[in-house]
Amino acid sequence: MNFGEALEALKANKMVAREGWNGKGMHIYLESGYTMPIGAGLYKGQKRTYGPALYMFTAQGMHQPGWLASQADMLAEDWRLVDGAAALPPLEAPHRKAASETNRRPRSK
Numbered sequence: 001m002n003f004g005e006a007l008e009a010l011k012a013n014k015m016v017a018r019e020g021w022n023g024k025g026m027h028i029y030l031e032s033g034y035t036m037p038i039g040a041g042l043y044k045g046q047k048r049t050y051g052p053a054l055y056m057f058t059a060q061g062m063h064q065p066g067w068l069a070s071q072a073d074m075l076a077e078d079w080r081l082v083d084g085a086a087a088l089p090p091l092e093a094p095h096r097k098a099a100s101e102t103n104r105r106p107r108s109k
Helices: 003-011 071-075
Strands: 015-018 027-031 034-037 047-050 053-057 063-065 079-082
Touching: 003 015, 003 027, 003 071, 003 079
Parallel strands: none
Antiparallel strands: 015 027, 015 079, 027 053, 034 047, 053 063
């Protein structure tokens, strides 16, 4: 499919990827926006609302907001739909440890 068709698929809550992307599981999706509390700084404790944005699920298992299409992406004809179940990441990326594990101190004997 072309980029215009890929954009329409994103607006219909589908995930898309390019055939030429070599990272396992990489895909793009549209996040419709959300609100979350601010954790630090001058506005700590207040809520911040984020508008819709395109996100890329990267080969490293991270969700990268603000994906921008290159000219090659916009002119490409190799866009495809991504199966939702196959694209779901694990609940916790394997390269990250839980906060409880990273903040643990060794027990003294």
